Amino acid sequence: MLDQNLFINDYEETKRRLTRKRVPVEQIEEIRQAVLDRKTLVGEVDGLRAEVNEKSKQVGVLYQQGRKDEAEELKASVPELKKKLEAKEKEYKEVDDKRLQLLLRVPNLPDDDCPDGFTEDCNVVVRMEGYNESDYEGKEYKPHWEIGEELGVLDAERAAKLSGSMFALLRGDGARLHRALIQFALSINGDRNEEIIPPHFVRPEMMMGTGTLPKFADDAYRFRDDDLWAIPTGEVPLTNLHAGEILSIEELPKRYMAYTVCFRREAGSAGKETRGMQRLHEFHKVELVRLCTPETVKDEYELLISDAERPLKLLGLPYRVLDLCGGDVTFSSTRVHDLEVYSPGTKSWLEVSSIGIFSDFQTRRGNSRFRRSEKDKPELLHSLNGSGLAAPRVWAAVVEHGYQPDGSIRIPEVLVPFMGGQTEIRRS
RNA sequence: GGAGAGGUGGCCGAGCGGUUUAAGGCGCACGCUUGGAAAGCGUGUGUAGGCUUAUACCCUACCGAGGGUUCGAAUCCCUCCCUCUCCGCCA
Incomplete structure (x- = not known):
């Protein structure tokens, strides 16, 4: 499997070399997009998870301080957040899986020392x-x-x-x-x-x-x-x-x-x-x-x-x-x-x-x-x-x-x- | 194949629903100390991803793997994998 960052940091060069192995340009672009999408979604998912974690921690603290009502109230506010998180996670998993499947089927980059040709x-x-x-x-x-x-x-x-x-x-x-x-x-x-x-x-x-x-x-x-x-x-x-x-x-x-x-x-x-x-x-x-x-x-x-x-x-x-x-x-x-x-x-x-x-x-x-x-x-x-x-x-x-x-x-x-x-x- | 026990950081080992951001120890690194060393003391010590000029900070995930329950899981439930002990079978 290739390093996915090649499709972001060294895109043109990667494209040039993959083309030597007859990988269609559309496929290369598709991977680049999947990698970029995944990066965005990871950030979003992590952010939502951090929020849930923070609230859960607070619930624990409130219970220990005996502030039960406040704890219950905070607890009730989590499901909505989790719904958002789950939707985002689903989206992430789809993109991530697509990215992986694409990457697993892309060949290694040929060395420039290889002679030119396809057959x-x-x-x-x-x-x-x-x-x-x-x-x-x-x-x-x-x-x-x-x-x-x-x-x-x-x-x-x-x-x-x-x-x-x-x-x-x-x-x-x-x-x-x-x-x-x-x-x-x-x-x-x-x-x-x-x-x-x-x-x-x-x-x-x-x-x-x-x-x-x-x-x-x-x-x-x-x-x-x-x-x-x-x-x-x-x-x-x-x-x-x-x-x-x-x-x-x-x-x-x-x-x-x-x-x-x-x-x-x-x-x-x-x-x-x-x-x-x-x-x-x-x-x-x-x-x-x-x-x-x-x-x-x-x-x-x-x-x-x-x-x-x-x-x-x-x-x-x-x-x-x-x-x-x-x-x-x-x-x-x-x-x-x-x-x-x-x-x-x-x-x-x-x-x-x-x-x-x-x-x-x-x-x-x-x-x-x-x-x-x-x-x-x-x-x-x-x-x-x-x-x-x-x-x-x-x-x-x-x-x-x-x-x-x-x-x-x-x-x-x-x-x-x-x-x-x-x-x-x-x-x- | 049957019965039982167990998989936690580089290693040993605690934890069995909420200040665990994984106790404690060993090892390792750096510092202090010393004529030098040991001992002692102090500090640090995983991987991956995100954010970043940054190997800094912060955030996320990872306690065999994958699902589930829950506001919250190393901890509870399910499936699988692996290791060990005993029995059976076998080259």
Whole structure:
């Protein structure tokens, strides 16, 4: 959520930046008006409440002095005042609720460093790592689902039998490779990130805290009987870990990583680039989250991007780094870099990490704060996150790149220790 | 799942319908004192919003959360959440 004062104190600038995310001007104006109206009404309500409080206090004093008649008289004069107060309160609540609902649905301001544009065509490829187009010319690559089926390590048919489309079932060495990837990612990122195993079901406030609710409710799974939501990413519990707390500056930055299962309904994306391990309702991921001061957020961002790149580099997978344009930057973020690994089997780039800065957008919702010193007022933390390793897509890339002419899959060297020394996958 | 107890400021803990603008203590900060320190004494010590040049004053809200009763609620009523103890169940 944005600071509502931006709509009053820095209106033109806020409008300019929101327009980059295609927020209609009318909507921005509506918020400004709601914020202003609320401010007026707060003053009026507070004034009336003060009057009621004062009179009630007097009633008490009069009773204690035994001046009962005067007390009764004063008491009788309150209901009229309260009627006025209640009417005003009702008006206030309506405006306040409108203001909140509007604010909750407005995206974060894009950073001016984001490239211009509104669609993904405007995203800028900043770097290519380990990719040469010529490497793939004249060669035939199989998609991972074919290889997986051939070797008996990916069983799409049974996954569908059990759960439907967009679910995967790995078996044997395929499952082992998947586990190795997770272990690998956790172990290389363990140097500066504290490992967390969070709950996978969270309260609605937590989904609200990351900006997933209310806007993206249709994309998540909800347990209706318990009013809990299945996390779509480890970002949700990690970002909210310190919700409602005030941390001291010495504890910062907080650098967390969590291996979790992620649950996504993927409403509306059925049939679209969903074969194999590309898009699943349920997948495993190592997520990295940072909470820090506003001053250090840019440095943390660079560090986070490099952390997210580490596994790809070490695995020897070709990937590219995208700087997302203002219009394509996600709802809660100010700046986003995507990492996309090249999938020769599908001749496409698969997004394997989206690293974003959220400024105080998420932490304002969750009220996660820090204090510079005992004398200073609490300030909102800044949050960032990115995938440390999105297992299915990296699994797909490893399988496609490692596929050998003899029908086996070569295991990247760095993974061998996590595979118990196994260097290849063959049909058993 | 059943029975019971309880959630009050950074912490402990009183209050159970009206000078509570939340007692008292601990902790913390500043000052006095001292050669220096401890002790002692004094002062201060939350969050958010409103009004303001102002982190001053004043006003409003907050005693787990949300509703309700009342002129007035930390205190009474209802719903929910959480913690603890015992029983049951269970990997």
